[in-house]
Structure formats: structure tokens, C-alpha cells
Amino acid sequence: MSGGPVVLKAEGLSKRFGGLLAVQNVSFSQYAGEILAVIGPNGAGKTTLLNLLSGVYRPTSGRLELLGEDVTEKPIEYRCHLGLGRAFQIVRPFPEMTVHENVTVGALFGKRGKTLSAAREEAYDLLERTGLAPQADKAAHELTLLQDKRLEVARALATQPKVLLLDEVMAGLRPAEAQEAVALVRSVQGSGISVLFIEHIMPVVRDLADRVVVMDQGQVIAEGTYREVTANPQVVAAYLGTEAELHA
Ligand SMILES: Nc1ncnc2c1ncn2[C@@H]1O[C@H](COP(=O)(O)OP(=O)(O)OP(=O)(O)O)[C@@H](O)[C@H]1O
DSSP states (O other): OOOSSSSEEEEEEEEEEOOOOOOOOEEEEEEETTTEEOOOOOSSSSHHHHHHTTSSSSSEEEEEEEEEEEEEOHHHHHHHHHHHHHHOSSSOOOTHHHHHHHHHOOOOOOHHTTTTHHHHHHHHHHHHHTTTTGTTTTGGGGGGHHHHHHHHHHHHHTOOOOOOEETTTTTTTTHHHHHHHHHHHHHHHHOOOOOEEEOOHHHHHHHHHSEEEEEEEEEEEEEEEEHHHTOOHHHHHTTSSSSSSSSO
């Protein structure tokens, strides 16, 4: 999968919180159409890295390129308009609005100058695509956990991303539901979107990731296919004595 155009390129990214280097000199590239997983034990710095990618944090040092453009100092909205979408681990739709309205908001946010009716139509298409059409007129707070996650993905897709960031979207799902979520992510990839995801559930990483970046204590300690990284002694050692299961 590697070798195509690079959509995301981190060069020596670091983030310091007081005395703690939560992310330390992290470099990696993501290629167009690729599903890239970022894994690592608790506290490895994965969420902080995602926050650096999406623009929640500015790096203490380092550089980030999105679709060939230096976005290191650019705010969240700029990155979003350029083509970076994010779905959150903690699902946060507008609870009183309907499912359809929630996705419409995403569609309006994604592109400047879009009419409301175009956004509503696009939102409906996305609900069909993510299997949420039957819930279109429900209030968002009435959804099940799996439906919530679908909504998060639909809202992120509504911004028309070229690169989608997923933050542990499988957390809390039952195995059968996780399989449905895996199928959804595959269909997202099938539509030409590159996906970068953080995930603790190893079977999901194994099934989805074209390539895996492993972090420990803020640093990248390995990179490769699922098979390669799970056979890497440094990765095995990083997971030893942690609650996370390395082998599925
Ligand atoms: N805003 C913050 N202020 C201070 N320290 C922080 C902040 N955010 C994260 N940290 C610290 O940075 C380190 C990395 O945290 P981070 O949440 O990025 O790890 P993670 O790999 O996502 O962990 P988990 O798998 O448990 O979610 C941890 O030691 C954490 O306590």
C-alpha cells in the first residue's frame, strides 16, 4: 500500500506537558488510501498524537504536513477544510437534535458556501451509507452505542475528509458490533478515504490495518504490518505487564 502520494507526514513531532514529553520526536508517513493504526499501551501518547494531528494541540517542536501542505501552525477548522476529519472516542453529537440534523451540521461545516438543502441531502446519503437511515428522525440521545459510533463517523464523513482520524471508535462494542464497525471503516476506505485510527482491540487492528505504528512512552518503537509489529520483541516488552492484550 505504501509508495503512493503521502497524505499525512509527521516529522519529529513532540508535545510537552510541563515536565512530561507525552509525544517525543514522532515521525511517520501515511499514504493515500491506507488504513494506518496507532497502537501502544496506556499512556503511550496516542491520544496526544491524534490531538497534534487534528490541531487540538500545537506541537512543542516538529512539523506536520497534510496533503502536501505544512499545517503545523494551522487551526482545526483549516485542517478540516483542507480534508482532515475526526470522529471521537467520546461520542458527542448534539443530543436534542435529530440524527439527520447532526449530520447536516457536519456537512455545512465541511464546505463553505454550501446551501442548507444541499447539506440536508448529503446528510441523508451519508445516513444511508452508514446504516443510519432508519434512525434519521430520532433524537441523537436515543441511539444505541453502535448507532452513536455510526453517527460520529457519518458526521466526520460529512465534512468530506480525505483523511479520517478515528479515536477508539470500537471501544465498548460487542464483538458482532465491532465487526459491523470494521465493515463500515472498510467501506470508508473503499470510497478513497485514508483512515488513521487508534485502537486497543487487537483483532480490529489485525483485520483493518494495512500498517501499524506502535508507540510507547511517547515514542514510536516499531512500524510495519500487524504481523511484523506483534512479533517485534520491543513491542512485546512494551506490552508486558500492562492490561492491554497484544495478541488477539
Ligand atoms: N493535557 C494534558 N496535560 C498533562 N498531561 C497530559 C495531558 N494529556 C495527556 N497527558 C499525559 O501524557 C501521556 C500520554 O497520554 P495519552 O492520553 O496521549 O496516552 P494514550 O496512549 O492515548 O493513553 P490511553 O491508551 O490510556 O488513552 C500520559 O502520561 C498522560 O498522563
